[in-house]
Amino acid sequence: MSRLLPKGFRLGASTAAYQIEGAWDADGKGPSIWDRFCQMPGHVAGGDTGDVACDHYHRYAEDLDLAAAAGMDVYRFSIAWTRLFPDGTGAANPAGFDFYDRLVDACLARSIEPWPCFYHWCLPQALEDRGGWANRDSARWYADYASAAAARLADRVETFVLFNEPSVFTTFGYLMGVHAPGRSDAAAFGAAVHNVNRATALGAGAVRAAVPKARVGTVLALNHAVAADADNADDVAAAETATDVLNAAFGDPLFLGHYPAAVQAFVDPHVLPGDLAGLRTPLDFLGINHYTRFRVRADGAGGFRLARTPADVSTTAMGWEIWPEGMTRILEWAKARWGDMPMYVTENGMATGGGENDADRIAFLRAYLAAALDADVDLRGYLVWSLTDNFEWAEGYAKRFGLVEIDYATQARRPRASYHWFAELARTRLLDTP
Secondary structure (H helix, E strand, O other), X not given: OEEEOOOOOEEEEEOOHXXXXXXXXXXXXXXXXXXXHXXXXXXXXXXXXXXXXXXXXXXHHHHHHHHHHOOOOEEEEEOOXXXXXXXXXXXXXXXXXXXXXXXXXXXXXXXXEEEEEOOOOOOEHHHHOOOHHHOOOHHHHHHHHHHXXXXXXXXXXXXXXXXXXXXXXXXXXXXXXXXXXXXOOHHHHHHHHHHHHHHHHHHHHHXXXXXXXXXXXXXXXOOEEEEOOOOOHHHHHHHHHHHHHHHHOOHHHHHHOOOXXXXXXXXXXXXOOOOHHHOOOOOOEEXXXXXXEEEEEEOOOOOEEEOOOOOOOXXXXXXXXXXXXXXXXXXXXXXXXXXXXXXXXXXXXXXXXXXXXXXXXXXXXXXXXXXXXXXXXXXXXXXXXXXXXXXXXXXXXXOEOOOEEEEOOOOEEEXXXXXXXXXHHHHHOEXXXX
């Protein structure tokens, strides 16, 4: 059975600068927190780094040729803050601005709409040395940087993305310490959450001032948290806490103007008079990254911990449960909680162990896209993660998410079966569903 994609529905892919660009110190670029984090032994599987990654910095034209041949309408990429401002603030680096000029122009030359994202986790190390997102000044640092980046691209770009998955980089980077900058500090986490929310509001205003006709949105990671034991009241409460921390810590302030209950204790010491009134920010769209659901248990201290996925459940190479109906549910959950608004699935994909014959990825993408289309929301598009294999953060290079396989020894690009499936979907606008 086939279903026709809605008229005007956008198809594309998302990537992130640190995960694909490489050229980590080329042409005046400064070090980011991920450059530093990867240089410290024991943080990344296999000792991998993003120093070279997919060498997209030099091979972007080849990658965009692949995106165009697959019929992609949209390419969401992130800007490496330290390419533009090596120290985060202060003197600009012309070579960095020139690179993103070339990237945007290359997209437009191939009839691909560029969607730059200002922050996909690579904070300048110089700013982390000043406290990072735990420093209240970080909101203004970010707004100034985003304004400068948007102004440079204003004549060619209409759609701008403020942040990618703030709940992930604050929780993993400042509370759990498993991602850059590797801090495990509840006070720093609370400050980071509040300052990123402030940065979202300030950044939206700064971008609109620089580009009055801009479409401005942000991207939240939304994945279900369910009780490992549905009959255990503590686990049920832990799932509610996890939902607040992982799904609502940034959406509630942005759309409702307040923090969810489980986050309140973390952020309260950092909220100054007048702050909350400034957090609520109208946006033109919401991007949602969705992959799975997590089972959680009570940790005995009023919080939660992740529970092991049952052995009889199908999972990806990341160990994430495959549960397509969760896509329908999470989109409708967002609408019910924050209101009806234009939405895009800005990341969805499946990690495998590699290889060009990835029928399992095709089945995954087909099922999740169908589930997204089933949702009673104003869904405008679907962007797969990712165009190519990439550096998968603390997992290194072993986990493969790309429609295109990367041979890291030679940098050869090899389109997988899923790439050809995607190209056929884009050509026909027909989704084959089981």
